[in-house]
Amino acid sequence: MERVIVIGAGMGGLATALRLAHKGFDVTVLEKQAKPGGRSNVIEEEGFRFDMGPTILVMKEAFDETYRALGLDINERLDFRQLDPNYRIYYHDDTYVDLFANMAQLAQEVEKVEPGVTERLFRFIGDSARKYELGMDFVERNYDHITDLANPQAGVRLVQTQAYQNLYGQVSRYFHSDKLRKAFSFHSMFLGLSPFDALAMYSLITYADLALGMYFPMGGIYSIIEDMLQLADEFGVTVRTNAPVAEICVENGRAVGVRLESGEEIPAEIVVSNADLPYTYQNLLAPQHRKRYPDRRFSKMDYSCSGYILYLGVNQTYENVRHQALYFSEDYRANLDDIFVNKRVPAEPSFHLNIPSLTDPSLAPEGHSAIYVLAPMPNLDGNDFSWDETAPVVRKQLIDRIGRILGDPEFENHIVFEREYRPTDWLVDINAMYGTAFGSLSQGFFQSSFFRPHNKARDIEGMYFVGQGTYPGIGMPMVLISSRLVTERITQEWL
Numbered sequence: 401m402e403r404v405i406v407i408g409a410g411m412g413g414l415a416t417a418l419r420l421a422h423k424g425f426d427v428t429v430l431e432k433q434a435k436p437g438g439r440s441n442v443i444e445e446e447g448f449r450f451d452m453g454p455t456i457l458v459m460k461e462a463f464d465e466t467y468r469a470l471g472l473d474i475n476e477r478l479d480f481r482q483l484d485p486n487y488r489i490y491y492h493d494d495t496y497v498d499l500f501a502n503m504a505q506l507a508q509e510v511e512k513v514e515p516g517v518t519e520r521l522f523r524f525i526g527d528s529a530r531k532y533e534l535g536m537d538f539v540e541r542n543y544d545h546i547t548d549l550a551n552p553q554a555g556v557r558l559v560q561t562q563a564y565q566n567l568y569g570q571v572s573r574y575f576h577s578d579k580l581r582k583a584f585s586f587h588s589m590f591l592g593l594s595p596f597d598a599l600a601m602y603s604l605i606t607y608a609d610l611a612l613g614m615y616f617p618m619g620g621i622y623s624i625i626e627d628m629l630q631l632a633d634e635f636g637v638t639v640r641t642n643a644p645v646a647e648i649c650v651e652n653g654r655a656v657g658v659r660l661e662s663g664e665e666i667p668a669e670i671v672v673s674n675a676d677l678p679y680t681y682q683n684l685l686a687p688q689h690r691k692r693y694p695d696r697r698f699s700k701m702d703y704s705c706s707g708y709i710l711y712l713g714v715n716q717t718y719e720n721v722r723h724q725a726l727y728f729s730e731d732y733r734a735n736l737d738d739i740f741v742n743k744r745v746p747a748e749p750s751f752h753l754n755i756p757s758l759t760d761p762s763l764a765p766e767g768h769s770a771i772y773v774l775a776p777m778p779n780l781d782g783n784d785f786s787w788d789e790t791a792p793v794v795r796k797q798l799i800d801r802i803g804r805i806l807g808d809p810e811f812e813n814h815i816v817f818e819r820e821y822r823p824t825d826w827l828v829d830i831n832a833m834y835g836t837a838f839g840s841l842s843q844g845f846f847q848s849s850f851f852r853p854h855n856k857a858r859d860i861e862g863m864y865f866v867g868q869g870t871y872p873g874i875g876m877p878m879v880l881i882s883s884r885l886v887t888e889r890i891t892q893e894w895l
């Protein structure tokens with residue numbers, strides 16, 4: 401059977417390795433870092449366990465499908481708990497609103513902010529559901545020709561839902577208060593897009609969150625990676641860590657294997673790169689093999705944002721807080737423009753606050769909490785400030801605000817473990833272009849579906865891509881769907 405090399409042990413790379421091994425291919429995964437997982441990595445120290453990247457699991461069906469394709473039931477292997485509310489949203493004036501998946505509770509909650517909004521809320525969710533159906537028509541498929549976009553039913557839905565409008569503008573027609581506009585437009589940030597630039601189409605993510613539910617695997621997201629690694633072992637997949645690939649070897653227009661930084665050459669008939677796609681083209685493939693993807697093509701593309709993260713172990717537990725929370729600074733627009741347009745650190749950062757030890761106390765020592773805070777930040781393209789100078793300032797702002805949210809004026813003194821992650825770390829650790837966090841290429845219209853770089857290199861036989869850089873795009877469910885799409889392609893072409 402053909403030999404496959406998967407470059408990178410991110411979630412998409414591991415899922416592809418499992419799917420291909422299940423089909424009978426001889427698969428080796430090569431990961432540059434010491435620990436597999438990519439963006440979905442873990443810190444385990446001093447009795448704390450922190451997911452380093454993704455913490456919000458929506459569209460669980462993509463996870464279920466990945467395991468079904470392997471002849472397995474993910475729910476028999478991992479213990480998922482539904483989170484409801486999905487998030488608590490905190491505002492600058494110390495008020496908050498809980499975004500419940502339970503629609504009756506959600507309606508009660510938003511009525512407190514904007515009396516009379518219930519009918520508009522339900523209309524918004526119904527319209528977002530139609531956008532979800534529309535979006536999935538374009539997500540769940542491979543693309544070969546631009547005519548693959550021609551879909552009369554989708555065209556009708558596009559007009560009906562006006563999904564081509566601006567996200568924030570459209571959300572503002574359903575919700576009149578600043579607080580609810582924030583609460584129902586921020587989701588595009590998960591794709592690294594400002595709601596002021598994103599298509600209204602992306603309220604499909606709000607629908608996926610609220611109507612399809614948000615889940616937490618006990619042990620955290622990394623327990624999925626650990627389970628995939630166990631399956632890799634059972635399926636005979638070789639996973640090599642500390643094995644950075646320096647070059648994809650191409651002969652006569654065919655991928656013939658890779659060369660590691662150590663100089664070792666590993667032959668293969670098929671190479672699948674799970675490493676960042678712009679990085680792979682520009683750094684692992686010699687220019688003569690990628691005439692359609694020269695460096696200047698990547699320099700013209702749009703890149704998503706980055707983030708600054710604190711992982712905090714605290715010797716307290718807290719009541720009246722939620723597993724997932726978001727804090728929005730007062731001037732939402734200024735915050736987003738600083739990240740996406742002005743490329744500077746926002747004066748007052750908005751952030752995502754995650755306290756998984758509330759659901760799974762085993763993630764922290766008894767009487768302690770594991771706290772993760774992620775503040776979206778500009779990527780490293782064209783920003784001219786130093787993270788060495790900036791990080792302590794942002795850290796202080798985040799800690800002060802979290803102390804206020806938790807009602808703990810001594811919060812900083814209760815921190816017993818602390819690690820941080822900066823935009824520069826994604827660049828070095830993951831080879832993420834411009835230190836982008838969620839994924840590199842942002843998901844505007846012209847970088848989605850057919851227009852996103854394809855999962856098969858046109859100029860090189862046997863060369864494929866999986867993960868956030870190709871279609872459908874950014875986020876765990878998307879990279880799992882991407883693993884299905886590239887597996888379908890490879891099996892059609894090679895089996």
Ligand SMILES: Cc1cc2nc3c(=O)[nH]c(=O)nc-3n(C[C@H](O)[C@H](O)[C@H](O)COP(=O)(O)OP(=O)(O)OC[C@H]3O[C@@H](n4cnc5c(N)ncnc54)[C@H](O)[C@@H]3O)c2cc1C
Pocket residue numbers: 407408409410411412413430431432433436437438439440452453454455456457458643644645646674675676707709774829830831837838839866867868869873874875876877879
């Ligand atoms: C802070 C943060 C929060 C996020 N939050 C969420 C969330 O809540 N929900 C959600 O669904 N998604 C979230 N995401 C996005 C999600 O994590 C990613 O889109 C997804 O995990 C990317 O997976 P991937 O398969 O593309 O591989 P990646 O995780 O990007 O992994 C690529 C792998 O390739 C390796 N590699 C790179 N170069 C080489 C080389 N030369 N040789 C060998 N190996 C190499 C890297 O080390 C890495 O392990 C978040 C991401 C981040 C960073």
